[in-house]
Amino acid sequence: xxxxxxxxxxxxxxxxxxxxxxxxxxxxxxxxxxxxxxxxxxxxxxxxxxxxxxxxxxxxxxxxxxxxxxxxxxxxxxxxxxxxxxxxxxxxxxxxxxxxxxxxxxxxxxxxxxxxxxxxxxxxxxxxxxxxxxxxxxxxxxxxxxxxxxxxxxxxxxxxxxxxxxxxxxxxxxxxxxxxxxxxxxxxxxxxxxxxxxxxxxxxxxxxxxxxxxxxxxxxxxxxxxxxxxxxxxxxxxxxxxxxxxxxxxx
Amino acid sequence: xxxxxxxxxxxxxxxxxxxxxxxxxxxxxxxxxxxxxxxxxxxxxxxxxxxxxxxxxxxxxxxxxxxxxxxxxxxxxxxxxxxxxxxxxxxxxxxxxxxxxxxxxxxxxxxxxxxxxxxxxxxxxxxxxxxxxxxxxxxxxxxxxxxxxxxxxxxxxxxxxxxxxxxxxxxxxxxxxxxxxxxxxxxxxxxxxxxxxxxxxxxxxxxxxxxxxxxxxxxxxxxxxxxx
Numbered sequence: 001x002x003x004x005x006x007x008x009x010x011x012x013x014x015x016x017x018x019x020x021x022x023x024x025x026x027x028x029x030x031x032x033x034x035x036x037x038x039x040x041x042x043x044x045x046x047x048x049x050x051x052x053x054x055x056x057x058x059x060x061x062x063x064x065x066x067x068x069x070x071x072x073x074x075x076x077x078x079x080x081x082x083x084x085x086x087x088x089x090x091x092x093x094x095x096x097x098x099x100x101x102x103x104x105x106x107x108x109x110x111x112x113x114x115x116x117x118x119x120x121x122x123x124x125x126x127x128x129x130x131x132x133x134x135x136x137x138x139x140x141x142x143x144x145x146x147x148x149x150x151x152x153x154x155x156x157x158x159x160x161x162x163x164x165x166x167x168x169x170x171x172x173x174x175x176x177x178x179x180x181x182x183x184x185x186x187x188x189x190x191x192x193x194x195x196x197x198x199x200x201x202x203x204x205x206x207x208x209x210x211x212x213x214x215x216x217x218x219x220x221x222x223x224x225x226x227x228x229x230x231x232x233x234x235x236x237x238x239x240x241x242x243x244x245x246x247x248x249x250x251x
Numbered sequence: 252x253x254x255x256x257x258x259x260x261x262x263x264x265x266x267x268x269x270x271x272x273x274x275x276x277x278x279x280x281x282x283x284x285x286x287x288x289x290x291x292x293x294x295x296x297x298x299x300x301x302x303x304x305x306x307x308x309x310x311x312x313x314x315x316x317x318x319x320x321x322x323x324x325x326x327x328x329x330x331x332x333x334x335x336x337x338x339x340x341x342x343x344x345x346x347x348x349x350x351x352x353x354x355x356x357x358x359x360x361x362x363x364x365x366x367x368x369x370x371x372x373x374x375x376x377x378x379x380x381x382x383x384x385x386x387x388x389x390x391x392x393x394x395x396x397x398x399x400x401x402x403x404x405x406x407x408x409x410x411x412x413x414x415x416x417x418x419x420x421x422x423x424x425x426x427x428x429x430x431x432x433x434x435x436x437x438x439x440x441x442x443x444x445x446x447x448x449x450x451x452x453x454x455x456x457x458x459x460x461x462x463x464x465x466x467x468x469x470x471x472x473x474x475x476x477x478x479x
Contacts, residue, residue, distance in 0.1 A: 002375075002425060003382045003402065040449070045382055074272050076404060076447050093265040098447060121264055121303040123378060123406040166378060166406070195364075197376045220376055250382040250402045 070096025117164025
C-alpha cells in the first residue's frame with residue numbers, strides 16, 4: 001500500500017540552514033548537507049529545501065548544496081524559493097533536484113507552471129500555495145505571506161492542477177509557526193477539489209497533528225520544519241506514532 | 252573507447268540522479284550520459300531512464316535516431332529501463348495514443364479515474380506518488396538482497412500491461428495490482444525509481460552493474476531457485 005510521506009523542510013539562507021537543530025553528534029548544526037544526511041538516515045521520505053536567501057549574489061549557493069546532497073542522499077529532493085523562470089528550474093534540476101516548488105512566480109506568471117510542466121514533466125513541478133482564511137474562503141498570498149492576491153485558494157489549486165502541477169504544497173498562513181496544527185478544513189477542501197497529491201504544511205506542534213493532517217485533512221504527505229529541527233521529535237518516532245494510529249508509513 | 256555503462260539521454264528529464272546513484276554503487280566503472288548511437292552500441296550495459304509523456308519520449312527518441320540502437324541493445328546486453336524507460340518498451344501507450352518501441356508485447360494505460368478509491372472509499376490521487384511495496388513475482392538476480400515487499404519510490408500516472416504474464420517480475424497495488432517490474436532475457440525494467448529509493452534502490456542498481464544475464468540460468472541451478 002502506498003505510504004503517507006513525511007517531509008522535513010530545511011530553510012536555507014546564504015548556504016546555511018537557519019532555525020536550530022538538536023541532533024546529537026552533529027558537527028555543524030547549520031550545514032545543510034549534514035542535516036540532510038541525518039534526516040535520510042532517520043527515514044525521511046523526501047527532503048525539501050526552501051531557499052530564503054534575500055540577496056541574489058548568494059543564490060547560487062543553493063546549487064552547490066543540492067549538488068552535494070544529491071551525491072549521497074538518494075531520496076527525492078525538492079527545492080523552492082526564488083524560482084522565477086524556466087532557466088532557474090533547469091539549473092536546480094541539473095544540480096540534482098528532483099522537484100522544484102514554485103510559489104510567487106506561479107501567481108505572477110501562471111504560464112511558467114505550464115511551460116515547466118511541459119518541458120520537464122508534471123512530476124517535478126510542485127506549486128506552493130500560501131493562504132489565509134478571509135471570511136468564508138481562503139485567499140492566496142505571495143511573497144512569504146505579505147502580499148494578498150485576491151485569488152480563492154481552492155480555485156487557484158484547481159487551476160494549477162490544470163496547468164500541470166504534479167503536486168500542491170499547502171501552507172496555512174494562519175497556522176504557520178503557531179504549533180496549533182494544520183488548517184484541516186483548508187487541506188480537506190483542496191484535497192477533495194483536485195486529483196493530484198497534496199502536502200500539508202504550517203502549524204505542526206505535536207505528532208497527533210501529523211495524524212490529523214492525513215486523517216482529517218486528507219493530505220498525502222506532511223511537511224514540517226521546527227518539530228524536527230529542534231529535536232522535539234525524530235522522523236522515525238513520528239512514523240511509529242502514525243503507524244500506531246493506523247496510517248501506512250515507510251519504516 | 253567503450254564505456255561500461257551508457258545512460259541513454261533522449262532529452263526527457265533529468266538524468267543526474269540516476270547517474271549519481273550508479274556512480275555511487277559502481278565507483279570503478281565508467282558511466283556516460285549519451286545520445287550517441289555508437290557509444291550506446293559499444294557500451295557494456297545500458298540504462299534507459301525517462302520522464303515525461305509517451306508521445307514526447309517517442310518523438311525525441313526518433314529525433315535522435317536512437318530507435319534501432321535501443322532495440323538492438325535491449326536484445327543483446329544488460330538493459331535496465333526506468334519509469335518511461337519501462338513504458339516505451341511496450342507496443343502502445345494510451346498516453347497521447349502513442350505507438351512505442353514494441354520490444355515487449357503489451358500496452359500502457361492510465362490509472363482509471365473510477366477505480367481510484369481505497370478500501371475505506373477515500374479518493375486515491377494520480378499521479379501515484381510516493382513509496383509503495385514492491386512484490387517480487389519471480390526470483391531474479393536483480394532482487395538479490397532486497398526483501399519481498401520492500402518499498403520503492405514511484406511517480407507515474409500510467410502503468411504497463413504485459414500481454415504475457417511470464418515477463419512480470421514485480422507488482423504493486425494502487426489500489427489494484429499492477430505490474431511494476433518486468434524481466435525477460437537481458438531486460439529488467441521498473442516503473443519505480445531505484446535512484447530515489449534509498450538503500451533498496453541502491454541495492455537494485457548494484458545488482459544491475461554485476462548482473463550477467465547469460466549466467467542467470469546456471470546461477471539459479473546452483474541455488475536451486477526457480478528462475479523466471
